[in-house]
Amino acid sequence: MRHFDFSPLYRSTVGFDRLFSMLDSANADAPSYPPYNIERTGENAYRITMAVAGFAEKDLSVEAREHVLTVKGEKEAEDEGRDVLYRGIASRAFERRFQIAEYVRVEGALLENGLLHIDLVRELPETMKPRKIEIGSASARQIEAQAH
Template sequence: MRHLDFSPLYRSTVGFDRLFSMLDQMNSDAPSYPPYNIERTGENAYRISMAVAGFADKDLSVEAKEHVLTVKGEKPAEEDGRDVLYRGIASRAFERRFQLAEFVRVEGAHLENGLLHIDLVREVPEAMKPRRIEIATGAPKQIETLSA
């Protein structure tokens, strides 16, 4: 994939630097571990499901801060005297970041059958929602002045 240069747009735009940095991050090669799905579960509801087999809830942390959701996993080193001949189950530490849109908040997270499910909901404030404006017919109302 080729790299897009957004520097000419910086000269004529104000306030879009976060958008351009997000686009730059999308062009970079992102790590593929652990695998995950993002799904829409309702009109304003989403779920991120991450395959974290072998991790317990105490080994995982989920943090939302300033439009960034960070999921970290770190297992303590196994020193139980086992002699592993082949290691196919990954147990390496990871950190995965997701950019959240405005008004998206984390509703909860739970671990089930080796999958970490993070539920998200978008709550648009009433002031930001579209509203219908009634169109009046007839003559405009006139305010009468009272003489003293």
């Protein structure tokens, strides 16, 4: 993974401390298990896909709270009475957190073929959506004023 140095930006910006600390923390050595993808599935739709092979629905939890999406996986020990010679399939507990933007809500989650799909939708309120402003001319206002 690449490491980016944001320190030159610190001296030329004011009020972006939280943004830079988030970038630095995202840039730090983050856990790599389980692997995941984030994709755009539509203009305002996104999907997070996590590889959670070996985990059942009862072993996983997905929680959205205050702009943080948390995915946890805890599996009960199944090795009792088994003599495992080689362990290549990871089944350790994990917790992965994603920062989600304002006006983004979790639409649902689906476990399919060892992949956990979490669908997200961005819903901007009407007041936040761009709107077209008509441009009038000064001569049209004068004609309307004289007509009254």
